[in-house]
Amino acid sequence: MQDPDKQAGDAHEETAPNFDQIQRFLFDATNVRGEIVTLDKAYAEVLDRHAYPQAISRQLGEMLAAVALLTETIKLDGTMTLEVRGTGIVRQLMAESNPGGELRAIARLSDEDVLPTDEATLQALVGQGQIVITLDPRDGKRYQGIVAIDQDSLAGCLESYFSQSEQLPTRLWLMADAQRAGGVMLQQLPDDDANKDPDAWERVVHLADTLKAEELLALDQQDVLHRLYHEETVRIFEPKALRFGCTCSRERLGAALHSIAADELRQIVAEHGELATQCHFCHTRYSFNAAEVEAIIEDPAAGSPIVH
Template sequence: MASSTKISSKHTLPDQVQRFLFDNTAVRGELVQLHQSYQEVLIRHNYPPAIEKLLGELLAAVALLTATVKLEGTLTLEARGQGEVSLLMAECNTGAQGGDQLRAIARYQGEPTGQTLAELLNGGQLVITLDPYEGQRYQGIVALDQDTLMACLEGYFASSEQLPTKLWLAADSKSAGGLLLQKLPEDARNKDSDAWIRLGHLAATLTNEELLHLEQNELLHRLFHEETLRTFEPHTLKFGCTCSRERIANALASLGEEELKEALKDKGELATQCHFCNTHYVFTKDDLPELLNEKTIETQTSPRLH
Protein backbone atom coordinates (compact mmCIF):
# COMPACT_ATOMS: atom_id res chain seq x y z
CA MET A 1 0.00 0.00 0.00
CA ALA A 2 1.33 3.43 -0.92
CA SER A 3 2.29 5.68 1.94
CA SER A 4 0.37 8.94 2.28
CA THR A 5 2.24 12.12 1.43
CA LYS A 6 1.32 15.60 2.66
CA ILE A 7 1.22 18.01 -0.24
CA SER A 8 1.14 21.78 -0.08
CA SER A 9 -1.69 23.52 -1.90
CA LYS A 10 0.51 26.47 -2.87
CA HIS A 11 1.55 26.43 -6.51
CA THR A 12 5.15 27.61 -6.45
CA LEU A 13 6.47 24.66 -8.44
CA PRO A 14 8.17 25.36 -11.77
CA ASP A 15 6.95 24.22 -15.17
CA GLN A 16 9.62 21.75 -16.18
CA VAL A 17 10.44 18.28 -17.45
CA GLN A 18 12.91 16.14 -15.52
CA ARG A 19 14.82 13.35 -17.25
CA PHE A 20 16.15 10.42 -15.20
CA LEU A 21 17.49 6.90 -15.56
CA PHE A 22 18.19 3.91 -13.38
CA ASP A 23 21.83 2.81 -13.29
CA ASN A 24 22.64 -0.71 -14.46
CA THR A 25 19.20 -1.14 -16.00
CA ALA A 26 17.63 -0.62 -19.42
CA VAL A 27 15.00 1.78 -18.05
CA ARG A 28 14.77 5.54 -18.40
CA GLY A 29 12.10 8.06 -17.50
CA GLU A 30 10.70 11.56 -17.81
CA LEU A 31 8.64 13.55 -15.32
CA VAL A 32 6.75 16.73 -16.22
CA GLN A 33 4.66 19.20 -14.25
CA LEU A 34 2.82 22.16 -15.75
CA HIS A 35 1.25 24.98 -13.78
CA GLN A 36 1.55 28.46 -15.29
CA SER A 37 1.77 27.24 -18.90
CA TYR A 38 -1.36 25.13 -18.42
CA GLN A 39 -3.20 28.07 -16.87
CA GLU A 40 -2.16 30.27 -19.80
CA VAL A 41 -4.00 27.86 -22.10
CA LEU A 42 -7.12 27.76 -19.93
CA ILE A 43 -7.52 31.50 -19.34
CA ARG A 44 -7.77 32.10 -23.09
CA HIS A 45 -10.78 29.80 -23.51
CA ASN A 46 -13.83 28.92 -21.47
CA TYR A 47 -13.51 25.15 -21.76
CA PRO A 48 -15.77 22.73 -19.86
CA PRO A 49 -13.95 20.86 -17.04
CA ALA A 50 -13.75 17.56 -18.96
CA ILE A 51 -12.05 19.26 -21.91
CA GLU A 52 -9.70 21.17 -19.59
CA LYS A 53 -8.61 17.87 -18.08
CA LEU A 54 -7.98 16.21 -21.44
CA LEU A 55 -6.07 19.24 -22.75
CA GLY A 56 -3.92 19.15 -19.60
CA GLU A 57 -3.13 15.48 -20.19
CA LEU A 58 -2.35 16.21 -23.84
CA LEU A 59 0.00 19.08 -22.87
CA ALA A 60 1.83 16.85 -20.39
CA ALA A 61 2.07 14.09 -22.98
CA VAL A 62 3.47 16.33 -25.72
CA ALA A 63 6.11 17.68 -23.32
CA LEU A 64 7.11 14.14 -22.31
CA LEU A 65 7.32 12.91 -25.90
CA THR A 66 9.37 15.93 -27.02
CA ALA A 67 11.87 15.29 -24.23
CA THR A 68 11.92 11.54 -24.90
CA VAL A 69 12.75 11.81 -28.61
CA LYS A 70 15.06 14.80 -27.95
CA LEU A 71 13.49 16.69 -30.84
CA GLU A 72 14.79 20.03 -32.05
CA GLY A 73 11.69 21.36 -33.73
CA THR A 74 7.94 20.97 -33.22
CA LEU A 75 6.04 17.98 -31.88
CA THR A 76 2.25 17.97 -32.22
CA LEU A 77 -0.37 15.65 -30.76
CA GLU A 78 -3.81 15.78 -32.39
CA ALA A 79 -6.77 13.72 -31.23
CA ARG A 80 -9.37 13.85 -34.01
CA GLY A 81 -12.79 12.39 -33.33
CA GLN A 82 -16.36 12.13 -34.56
CA GLY A 83 -18.07 12.82 -31.24
CA GLU A 84 -18.95 15.93 -29.25
CA VAL A 85 -15.30 16.98 -29.52
CA SER A 86 -13.78 17.04 -33.01
CA LEU A 87 -10.24 18.07 -32.09
CA LEU A 88 -7.89 18.17 -29.13
CA MET A 89 -4.44 19.47 -30.02
CA ALA A 90 -1.25 20.25 -28.11
CA GLU A 91 2.08 21.38 -29.48
CA CYS A 92 5.62 21.79 -28.13
CA ASN A 93 8.13 24.04 -29.91
CA THR A 94 11.72 23.63 -28.77
CA GLY A 95 14.61 26.04 -28.74
CA ALA A 96 12.77 29.15 -27.58
CA GLN A 97 14.64 31.49 -25.24
CA GLY A 98 13.59 30.78 -21.67
CA GLY A 99 12.30 27.27 -22.33
CA ASP A 100 10.33 25.16 -24.76
CA GLN A 101 6.96 26.61 -25.69
CA LEU A 102 3.62 24.82 -25.23
CA ARG A 103 0.18 25.62 -26.62
CA ALA A 104 -3.10 23.74 -26.97
CA ILE A 105 -6.63 24.07 -28.33
CA ALA A 106 -9.92 22.17 -28.47
CA ARG A 107 -12.79 22.28 -30.96
CA TYR A 108 -16.25 21.12 -29.96
CA GLN A 109 -19.92 21.89 -30.46
CA GLY A 110 -22.48 22.74 -27.81
CA GLU A 111 -21.99 21.71 -24.20
CA PRO A 112 -20.27 18.31 -24.15
CA THR A 113 -21.84 15.71 -21.87
CA GLY A 114 -19.05 13.13 -22.01
CA GLN A 115 -16.23 12.91 -19.50
CA THR A 116 -13.63 10.51 -20.92
CA LEU A 117 -11.59 10.57 -24.11
CA ALA A 118 -13.69 7.75 -25.57
CA GLU A 119 -16.99 9.43 -24.70
CA LEU A 120 -16.04 12.88 -26.00
CA LEU A 121 -14.33 11.89 -29.25
CA ASN A 122 -16.26 8.69 -30.04
CA GLY A 123 -13.41 7.00 -31.87
CA GLY A 124 -11.09 8.65 -34.34
CA GLN A 125 -7.34 8.94 -34.57
CA LEU A 126 -4.40 10.20 -32.56
CA VAL A 127 -1.89 11.84 -34.90
CA ILE A 128 1.69 12.37 -33.72
CA THR A 129 3.72 14.75 -35.89
CA LEU A 130 7.46 15.42 -35.52
CA ASP A 131 8.61 18.42 -37.54
CA PRO A 132 12.36 18.96 -36.98
CA TYR A 133 14.06 22.20 -37.87
CA GLU A 134 16.37 20.14 -40.03
CA GLY A 135 15.48 16.82 -41.59
CA GLN A 136 12.33 15.03 -42.64
CA ARG A 137 8.89 15.46 -41.16
CA TYR A 138 7.46 12.31 -39.56
CA GLN A 139 3.86 11.44 -38.78
CA GLY A 140 2.48 8.49 -36.86
CA ILE A 141 -1.20 7.60 -36.51
CA VAL A 142 -2.88 5.38 -33.93
CA ALA A 143 -6.55 4.61 -33.44
CA LEU A 144 -8.36 6.18 -30.49
CA ASP A 145 -9.67 2.78 -29.47
CA GLN A 146 -8.81 2.97 -25.77
CA ASP A 147 -10.57 4.72 -22.90
CA THR A 148 -7.64 6.97 -22.02
CA LEU A 149 -4.94 8.99 -23.75
CA MET A 150 -2.37 7.07 -21.71
CA ALA A 151 -3.47 3.72 -23.12
CA CYS A 152 -3.56 5.03 -26.69
CA LEU A 153 0.01 6.37 -26.42
CA GLU A 154 1.27 3.17 -24.81
CA GLY A 155 -0.23 1.29 -27.75
CA TYR A 156 1.52 3.62 -30.18
CA PHE A 157 4.92 3.00 -28.62
CA ALA A 158 4.35 -0.75 -28.54
CA SER A 159 3.30 -1.01 -32.19
CA SER A 160 5.20 1.79 -33.93
CA GLU A 161 8.35 2.26 -31.87
CA GLN A 162 8.72 -1.25 -30.43
CA LEU A 163 9.68 0.32 -27.10
CA PRO A 164 7.69 -0.86 -24.06
CA THR A 165 6.42 2.37 -22.47
CA LYS A 166 4.29 3.12 -19.43
CA LEU A 167 2.55 6.47 -18.98
CA TRP A 168 0.74 8.20 -16.13
CA LEU A 169 -1.09 11.44 -16.95
CA ALA A 170 -3.23 13.67 -14.77
CA ALA A 171 -4.76 17.15 -14.76
CA ASP A 172 -7.08 19.20 -12.60
CA SER A 173 -8.19 22.82 -12.84
CA LYS A 174 -4.77 24.11 -11.75
CA SER A 175 -2.03 21.75 -12.90
CA ALA A 176 -1.14 19.02 -15.37
CA GLY A 177 1.52 16.36 -15.06
CA GLY A 178 2.91 13.18 -16.50
CA LEU A 179 5.34 10.37 -15.77
CA LEU A 180 6.89 8.17 -18.46
CA LEU A 181 8.95 5.02 -18.06
CA GLN A 182 10.52 3.40 -21.09
CA LYS A 183 12.38 0.13 -21.54
CA LEU A 184 15.43 0.44 -23.75
CA PRO A 185 16.99 -2.34 -25.83
CA GLU A 186 19.01 -4.77 -23.75
CA ASP A 187 22.78 -4.36 -23.65
CA ALA A 188 25.75 -5.33 -21.48
CA ARG A 189 25.07 -2.45 -19.07
CA ASN A 190 21.78 -3.99 -17.99
CA LYS A 191 22.55 -6.02 -14.89
CA ASP A 192 19.02 -6.01 -13.51
CA SER A 193 16.67 -8.10 -15.63
CA ASP A 194 13.73 -7.59 -13.24
CA ALA A 195 13.97 -3.78 -13.25
CA TRP A 196 11.25 -3.07 -15.82
CA ILE A 197 8.53 -4.98 -13.98
CA ARG A 198 9.64 -3.79 -10.53
CA LEU A 199 9.89 -0.12 -11.49
CA GLY A 200 6.51 -0.27 -13.19
CA HIS A 201 4.92 -1.57 -9.99
CA LEU A 202 6.57 1.21 -7.97
CA ALA A 203 5.43 3.91 -10.40
CA ALA A 204 1.88 2.56 -10.29
CA THR A 205 1.62 3.60 -6.62
CA LEU A 206 1.73 7.24 -7.74
CA THR A 207 -1.43 9.23 -7.01
CA ASN A 208 -2.76 12.05 -9.19
CA GLU A 209 -2.36 14.49 -6.32
CA GLU A 210 1.33 13.61 -5.97
CA LEU A 211 1.94 13.78 -9.71
CA LEU A 212 0.38 17.23 -9.95
CA HIS A 213 1.52 18.94 -6.77
CA LEU A 214 4.53 17.21 -5.20
CA GLU A 215 7.97 18.70 -5.87
CA GLN A 216 9.74 16.59 -8.49
CA ASN A 217 12.76 15.42 -6.50
CA GLU A 218 10.52 14.56 -3.58
CA LEU A 219 8.18 12.68 -5.88
CA LEU A 220 10.98 10.62 -7.42
CA HIS A 221 12.38 9.86 -3.98
CA ARG A 222 8.94 8.76 -2.78
CA LEU A 223 8.64 6.32 -5.66
CA PHE A 224 12.18 5.09 -6.17
CA HIS A 225 14.17 5.71 -2.96
CA GLU A 226 15.43 2.11 -2.95
CA GLU A 227 16.70 2.36 -6.55
CA THR A 228 19.92 3.83 -7.96
CA LEU A 229 18.40 6.83 -9.70
CA ARG A 230 20.31 9.40 -11.72
CA THR A 231 18.63 12.72 -12.58
CA PHE A 232 19.65 15.35 -15.13
CA GLU A 233 19.24 19.11 -15.33
CA PRO A 234 15.50 19.93 -15.60
CA HIS A 235 14.26 21.58 -18.76
CA THR A 236 12.03 24.65 -18.46
CA LEU A 237 8.64 24.85 -20.17
CA LYS A 238 6.37 27.85 -20.80
CA PHE A 239 3.31 28.87 -22.75
CA GLY A 240 4.09 30.30 -26.17
CA CYS A 241 2.50 30.67 -29.57
CA THR A 242 4.10 30.58 -33.02
CA CYS A 243 1.59 32.99 -34.52
CA SER A 244 2.83 36.36 -35.79
CA ARG A 245 1.67 39.24 -37.96
CA GLU A 246 3.90 37.93 -40.75
CA ARG A 247 2.33 34.44 -40.67
CA ILE A 248 -1.19 35.89 -40.71
CA ALA A 249 -0.20 38.16 -43.60
CA ASN A 250 1.05 35.09 -45.48
CA ALA A 251 -2.32 33.42 -45.07
CA LEU A 252 -4.24 36.53 -46.20
CA ALA A 253 -1.93 37.01 -49.17
CA SER A 254 -3.08 33.67 -50.56
CA LEU A 255 -6.50 35.25 -51.21
CA GLY A 256 -5.00 37.22 -54.10
CA GLU A 257 -4.75 40.92 -54.82
CA GLU A 258 -8.25 41.43 -56.23
CA GLU A 259 -10.02 39.64 -53.37
CA LEU A 260 -7.95 41.53 -50.80
CA LYS A 261 -8.81 44.87 -52.38
CA GLU A 262 -12.50 43.95 -52.51
CA ALA A 263 -12.57 42.83 -48.87
CA LEU A 264 -10.79 46.00 -47.72
CA LYS A 265 -13.14 48.14 -49.80
CA ASP A 266 -16.23 46.53 -48.26
CA LYS A 267 -15.10 46.41 -44.62
CA GLY A 268 -12.31 48.97 -44.41
CA GLU A 269 -10.14 46.43 -42.61
CA LEU A 270 -9.41 42.73 -42.30
CA ALA A 271 -9.46 41.44 -38.71
CA THR A 272 -8.52 37.96 -37.53
CA GLN A 273 -7.22 36.30 -34.41
CA CYS A 274 -5.08 33.31 -33.48
CA HIS A 275 -7.20 30.39 -32.25
CA PHE A 276 -4.49 29.36 -29.77
CA CYS A 277 -3.58 32.59 -27.99
CA ASN A 278 -6.45 34.90 -29.06
CA THR A 279 -4.05 37.58 -30.31
CA HIS A 280 -5.91 39.94 -32.68
CA TYR A 281 -4.42 41.08 -35.99
CA VAL A 282 -5.89 43.95 -38.02
CA PHE A 283 -4.93 44.96 -41.56
CA THR A 284 -6.21 48.11 -43.27
CA LYS A 285 -5.92 49.36 -46.84
CA ASP A 286 -2.64 51.00 -45.83
CA ASP A 287 -1.28 47.49 -45.16
CA LEU A 288 -2.08 46.20 -48.64
CA PRO A 289 1.51 46.63 -49.89
CA GLU A 290 2.68 44.64 -46.88
CA LEU A 291 0.22 41.85 -47.65
CA LEU A 292 1.16 41.67 -51.31
CA ASN A 293 4.87 41.66 -50.50
CA GLU A 294 4.29 38.79 -48.05
CA LYS A 295 2.82 36.77 -50.92
CA THR A 296 6.25 36.56 -52.53
CA ILE A 297 7.82 34.87 -49.47
CA GLU A 298 4.92 32.62 -48.60
CA THR A 299 6.41 29.60 -50.36
CA GLN A 300 9.69 29.98 -48.47
CA THR A 301 8.17 29.14 -45.10
CA SER A 302 6.63 25.88 -43.93
CA PRO A 303 2.87 26.05 -43.36
CA ARG A 304 1.86 26.03 -39.71
CA LEU A 305 -1.32 26.26 -37.72
CA HIS A 306 -2.17 29.72 -36.35
Protein backbone atom coordinates in the same frame (compact mmCIF):
# COMPACT_ATOMS: atom_id res chain seq x y z
CA MET B 1 23.32 19.03 -15.31
CA GLN B 2 22.85 18.57 -11.61
CA ASP B 3 25.19 16.26 -9.74
CA PRO B 4 24.76 13.12 -11.87
CA ASP B 5 25.10 10.96 -8.78
CA LYS B 6 22.22 12.60 -6.96
CA GLN B 7 19.58 10.09 -5.96
CA ALA B 8 15.86 10.53 -5.44
CA GLY B 9 16.23 9.18 -1.93
CA ASP B 10 18.78 11.79 -0.87
CA ALA B 11 17.72 14.32 1.75
CA HIS B 12 17.14 17.81 0.42
CA GLU B 13 16.05 21.11 1.87
CA GLU B 14 12.37 21.99 1.96
CA THR B 15 11.65 24.30 -0.94
CA ALA B 16 8.59 25.38 -2.88
CA PRO B 17 7.56 22.75 -5.44
CA ASN B 18 9.08 23.22 -8.87
CA PHE B 19 6.41 23.22 -11.56
CA ASP B 20 6.56 24.10 -15.26
CA GLN B 21 9.54 21.88 -15.87
CA ILE B 22 10.54 18.48 -17.17
CA GLN B 23 13.24 16.32 -15.66
CA ARG B 24 15.04 13.24 -16.92
CA PHE B 25 15.95 10.35 -14.62
CA LEU B 26 17.31 6.85 -14.94
CA PHE B 27 17.84 3.81 -12.78
CA ASP B 28 21.48 2.92 -12.28
CA ALA B 29 22.68 -0.49 -13.48
CA THR B 30 19.42 -1.05 -15.40
CA ASN B 31 18.11 -0.42 -18.91
CA VAL B 32 15.25 1.81 -17.72
CA ARG B 33 14.98 5.57 -18.18
CA GLY B 34 12.23 8.09 -17.48
CA GLU B 35 10.94 11.64 -17.69
CA ILE B 36 8.68 13.50 -15.27
CA VAL B 37 6.84 16.72 -16.14
CA THR B 38 4.63 19.10 -14.17
CA LEU B 39 2.81 22.16 -15.50
CA ASP B 40 1.24 25.04 -13.62
CA LYS B 41 1.46 28.52 -15.18
CA ALA B 42 2.01 27.15 -18.68
CA TYR B 43 -1.20 25.15 -18.34
CA ALA B 44 -3.10 28.01 -16.72
CA GLU B 45 -2.22 30.37 -19.57
CA VAL B 46 -3.80 27.95 -22.04
CA LEU B 47 -7.01 27.70 -20.02
CA ASP B 48 -7.19 31.41 -19.18
CA ARG B 49 -7.68 32.19 -22.86
CA HIS B 50 -10.68 29.88 -23.29
CA ALA B 51 -13.74 28.86 -21.28
CA TYR B 52 -13.49 25.10 -21.65
CA PRO B 53 -15.64 22.60 -19.73
CA GLN B 54 -13.82 20.67 -16.99
CA ALA B 55 -13.40 17.46 -18.98
CA ILE B 56 -11.86 19.27 -21.95
CA SER B 57 -9.53 21.27 -19.69
CA ARG B 58 -8.30 18.00 -18.20
CA GLN B 59 -7.71 16.45 -21.59
CA LEU B 60 -5.75 19.51 -22.74
CA GLY B 61 -3.61 19.22 -19.62
CA GLU B 62 -2.83 15.61 -20.46
CA MET B 63 -2.08 16.62 -24.06
CA LEU B 64 0.39 19.29 -22.89
CA ALA B 65 2.11 16.86 -20.53
CA ALA B 66 2.29 14.21 -23.26
CA VAL B 67 3.75 16.48 -25.94
CA ALA B 68 6.39 17.72 -23.48
CA LEU B 69 7.35 14.16 -22.54
CA LEU B 70 7.51 12.94 -26.13
CA THR B 71 9.54 15.94 -27.31
CA GLU B 72 12.12 15.59 -24.57
CA THR B 73 12.34 11.80 -24.84
CA ILE B 74 13.22 11.80 -28.53
CA LYS B 75 15.37 14.96 -28.19
CA LEU B 76 13.58 16.63 -31.08
CA ASP B 77 15.20 19.83 -32.32
CA GLY B 78 12.03 21.15 -33.84
CA THR B 79 8.29 21.35 -33.33
CA MET B 80 6.11 18.47 -32.22
CA THR B 81 2.34 18.55 -32.60
CA LEU B 82 -0.02 16.11 -30.92
CA GLU B 83 -3.49 16.36 -32.45
CA VAL B 84 -6.68 14.46 -31.68
CA ARG B 85 -9.30 14.54 -34.42
CA GLY B 86 -12.77 13.23 -33.70
CA THR B 87 -16.45 13.26 -34.59
CA GLY B 88 -17.91 13.73 -31.13
CA ILE B 89 -18.50 16.69 -28.83
CA VAL B 90 -14.87 17.64 -29.37
CA ARG B 91 -13.67 17.81 -32.96
CA GLN B 92 -10.06 18.66 -32.22
CA LEU B 93 -7.58 18.70 -29.35
CA MET B 94 -4.11 19.96 -30.19
CA ALA B 95 -0.94 20.56 -28.20
CA GLU B 96 2.37 21.75 -29.59
CA SER B 97 5.92 22.14 -28.31
CA ASN B 98 8.98 23.85 -29.74
CA PRO B 99 12.74 23.65 -29.02
CA GLY B 100 12.60 26.59 -26.60
CA GLY B 101 10.43 24.70 -24.13
CA GLU B 102 7.31 26.61 -25.19
CA LEU B 103 3.94 24.88 -25.16
CA ARG B 104 0.52 25.80 -26.49
CA ALA B 105 -2.79 23.96 -26.86
CA ILE B 106 -6.34 24.41 -28.11
CA ALA B 107 -9.64 22.54 -28.36
CA ARG B 108 -12.40 22.88 -30.95
CA LEU B 109 -15.93 21.79 -30.11
CA SER B 110 -18.67 20.67 -32.43
CA ASP B 111 -21.51 23.02 -33.30
CA GLU B 112 -23.90 21.01 -31.15
CA ASP B 113 -24.94 22.66 -27.90
CA VAL B 114 -23.90 19.68 -25.79
CA LEU B 115 -21.53 19.83 -22.84
CA PRO B 116 -19.58 16.79 -21.64
CA THR B 117 -19.75 15.47 -18.10
CA ASP B 118 -16.81 16.41 -15.90
CA GLU B 119 -15.49 12.84 -15.94
CA ALA B 120 -15.88 12.19 -19.67
CA THR B 121 -13.09 10.04 -21.11
CA LEU B 122 -11.14 10.78 -24.27
CA GLN B 123 -13.31 8.37 -26.27
CA ALA B 124 -16.50 9.91 -24.87
CA LEU B 125 -15.32 13.38 -25.93
CA VAL B 126 -14.09 12.69 -29.44
CA GLY B 127 -16.06 9.61 -30.50
CA GLN B 128 -14.52 7.99 -33.56
CA GLY B 129 -11.22 9.51 -34.47
CA GLN B 130 -7.46 9.33 -34.47
CA ILE B 131 -4.38 10.91 -32.96
CA VAL B 132 -1.82 12.44 -35.31
CA ILE B 133 1.76 12.91 -34.10
CA THR B 134 3.73 15.35 -36.26
CA LEU B 135 7.48 15.85 -35.96
CA ASP B 136 8.77 18.92 -37.78
CA PRO B 137 12.55 19.11 -37.26
CA ARG B 138 14.54 22.23 -38.03
CA ASP B 139 16.65 20.15 -40.37
CA GLY B 140 15.26 17.08 -42.06
CA LYS B 141 11.98 15.73 -43.28
CA ARG B 142 8.62 16.14 -41.61
CA TYR B 143 7.17 12.95 -40.15
CA GLN B 144 3.62 12.00 -39.19
CA GLY B 145 2.39 9.00 -37.22
CA ILE B 146 -1.24 7.96 -36.84
CA VAL B 147 -2.58 6.58 -33.57
CA ALA B 148 -5.96 4.89 -33.29
CA ILE B 149 -8.25 6.04 -30.49
CA ASP B 150 -8.90 2.55 -29.20
CA GLN B 151 -8.45 3.27 -25.50
CA ASP B 152 -10.36 5.44 -23.00
CA SER B 153 -7.27 7.50 -22.18
CA LEU B 154 -4.63 9.40 -24.12
CA ALA B 155 -1.91 7.52 -22.25
CA GLY B 156 -3.41 4.18 -23.26
CA CYS B 157 -3.62 5.20 -26.93
CA LEU B 158 -0.01 6.38 -27.00
CA GLU B 159 1.19 3.21 -25.27
CA SER B 160 -0.59 1.15 -27.95
CA TYR B 161 1.15 3.20 -30.62
CA PHE B 162 4.59 2.52 -29.15
CA SER B 163 3.76 -1.16 -28.86
CA GLN B 164 2.48 -1.52 -32.42
CA SER B 165 5.30 0.50 -33.97
CA GLU B 166 7.84 -1.85 -32.36
CA GLN B 167 9.64 1.00 -30.63
CA LEU B 168 10.98 0.83 -27.09
CA PRO B 169 8.58 -0.60 -24.47
CA THR B 170 6.93 2.54 -23.08
CA ARG B 171 4.51 3.35 -20.27
CA LEU B 172 2.80 6.70 -19.64
CA TRP B 173 0.92 8.18 -16.71
CA LEU B 174 -0.87 11.47 -17.53
CA MET B 175 -2.89 13.48 -15.01
CA ALA B 176 -4.60 16.89 -14.92
CA ASP B 177 -7.23 18.61 -12.77
CA ALA B 178 -7.83 21.87 -14.73
CA GLN B 179 -5.31 23.64 -12.46
CA ARG B 180 -2.16 21.60 -12.85
CA ALA B 181 -1.05 18.87 -15.21
CA GLY B 182 1.71 16.32 -15.09
CA GLY B 183 3.02 13.09 -16.46
CA VAL B 184 5.58 10.34 -16.09
CA MET B 185 7.08 8.34 -18.93
CA LEU B 186 9.16 5.18 -18.56
CA GLN B 187 11.03 3.40 -21.34
CA GLN B 188 12.94 0.14 -21.44
CA LEU B 189 16.10 0.44 -23.51
CA PRO B 190 17.63 -2.47 -25.42
CA ASP B 191 19.40 -4.83 -23.04
CA ASP B 192 23.17 -4.68 -22.75
CA ASP B 193 26.00 -5.75 -20.46
CA ALA B 194 25.46 -2.67 -18.25
CA ASN B 195 22.04 -3.94 -17.15
CA LYS B 196 22.56 -5.75 -13.85
CA ASP B 197 18.87 -5.89 -12.93
CA PRO B 198 16.68 -7.77 -15.46
CA ASP B 199 13.60 -7.40 -13.22
CA ALA B 200 13.86 -3.60 -13.01
CA TRP B 201 11.32 -2.82 -15.75
CA GLU B 202 8.47 -4.79 -14.18
CA ARG B 203 9.30 -3.42 -10.74
CA VAL B 204 9.49 0.28 -11.57
CA VAL B 205 6.33 0.09 -13.72
CA HIS B 206 4.47 -1.56 -10.87
CA LEU B 207 5.58 1.20 -8.50
CA ALA B 208 4.57 3.92 -10.98
CA ASP B 209 1.09 2.37 -11.14
CA THR B 210 0.67 3.42 -7.49
CA LEU B 211 1.15 7.11 -8.34
CA LYS B 212 -1.81 9.28 -7.34
CA ALA B 213 -2.87 12.52 -9.00
CA GLU B 214 -2.65 14.43 -5.73
CA GLU B 215 1.02 13.43 -5.48
CA LEU B 216 2.08 14.20 -9.02
CA LEU B 217 0.18 17.50 -9.19
CA ALA B 218 1.12 18.86 -5.77
CA LEU B 219 4.63 17.67 -4.92
CA ASP B 220 8.09 18.62 -6.10
CA GLN B 221 9.29 16.22 -8.80
CA GLN B 222 12.10 14.86 -6.66
CA ASP B 223 9.61 14.21 -3.86
CA VAL B 224 7.43 12.26 -6.28
CA LEU B 225 10.40 10.16 -7.38
CA HIS B 226 11.43 9.62 -3.78
CA ARG B 227 7.95 8.38 -2.83
CA LEU B 228 7.90 5.98 -5.74
CA TYR B 229 11.52 4.83 -5.81
CA HIS B 230 13.14 5.41 -2.43
CA GLU B 231 14.49 1.85 -2.51
CA GLU B 232 15.93 2.27 -6.02
CA THR B 233 19.11 4.02 -7.14
CA VAL B 234 17.73 6.87 -9.25
CA ARG B 235 19.99 9.29 -11.11
CA ILE B 236 18.33 12.69 -11.65
CA PHE B 237 19.38 15.19 -14.30
CA GLU B 238 19.02 18.94 -14.62
CA PRO B 239 15.40 20.02 -15.20
CA LYS B 240 14.35 21.97 -18.27
CA ALA B 241 11.99 24.92 -17.80
CA LEU B 242 8.70 24.95 -19.72
CA ARG B 243 6.33 27.83 -20.42
CA PHE B 244 3.40 28.89 -22.53
CA GLY B 245 4.43 30.32 -25.88
CA CYS B 246 2.69 30.98 -29.17
CA THR B 247 4.34 30.95 -32.57
CA CYS B 248 1.83 33.26 -34.24
CA SER B 249 3.08 36.43 -35.97
CA ARG B 250 1.97 38.99 -38.53
CA GLU B 251 4.30 37.39 -41.05
CA ARG B 252 2.82 33.90 -40.60
CA LEU B 253 -0.74 35.18 -40.74
CA GLY B 254 0.10 37.29 -43.77
CA ALA B 255 1.42 34.20 -45.53
CA ALA B 256 -1.80 32.36 -44.66
CA LEU B 257 -3.92 35.22 -46.02
CA HIS B 258 -1.99 35.02 -49.29
CA SER B 259 -3.77 31.71 -50.00
CA ILE B 260 -7.19 33.45 -50.04
CA ALA B 261 -8.56 34.83 -53.30
CA ALA B 262 -7.67 38.48 -53.89
CA ASP B 263 -11.27 39.55 -54.54
CA GLU B 264 -12.37 38.04 -51.24
CA LEU B 265 -9.65 39.87 -49.30
CA ARG B 266 -10.51 43.18 -50.96
CA GLN B 267 -14.20 42.70 -50.26
CA ILE B 268 -13.52 42.19 -46.55
CA VAL B 269 -11.47 45.41 -46.41
CA ALA B 270 -14.18 47.33 -48.32
CA GLU B 271 -16.87 46.18 -45.88
CA HIS B 272 -14.93 46.57 -42.61
CA GLY B 273 -12.20 49.07 -43.38
CA GLU B 274 -9.57 46.48 -42.45
CA LEU B 275 -8.94 42.77 -42.38
CA ALA B 276 -8.76 41.57 -38.79
CA THR B 277 -7.97 38.09 -37.54
CA GLN B 278 -7.20 36.53 -34.19
CA CYS B 279 -4.85 33.73 -33.21
CA HIS B 280 -6.90 30.80 -31.93
CA PHE B 281 -4.20 29.80 -29.45
CA CYS B 282 -3.30 33.06 -27.70
CA HIS B 283 -6.11 35.41 -28.86
CA THR B 284 -3.64 37.99 -30.14
CA ARG B 285 -5.47 40.23 -32.63
CA TYR B 286 -3.85 41.18 -35.92
CA SER B 287 -5.25 43.76 -38.34
CA PHE B 288 -4.25 44.66 -41.90
CA ASN B 289 -5.29 47.89 -43.63
CA ALA B 290 -6.03 48.19 -47.34
CA ALA B 291 -2.43 48.94 -48.29
CA GLU B 292 -1.13 46.01 -46.25
CA VAL B 293 -3.66 43.66 -47.84
CA GLU B 294 -2.57 44.77 -51.29
CA ALA B 295 1.04 44.11 -50.32
CA ILE B 296 0.06 40.59 -49.18
CA ILE B 297 -1.74 39.98 -52.48
CA GLU B 298 1.27 41.08 -54.54
CA ASP B 299 4.06 39.70 -52.32
CA PRO B 300 5.89 37.00 -54.29
CA ALA B 301 7.63 35.76 -51.15
CA ALA B 302 4.34 34.65 -49.62
CA GLY B 303 3.78 31.86 -52.14
CA SER B 304 2.15 31.47 -55.51
CA PRO B 305 0.49 34.60 -56.91
CA ILE B 306 -3.14 35.06 -55.97
CA VAL B 307 -5.67 34.50 -58.74
CA HIS B 308 -7.20 37.87 -59.63
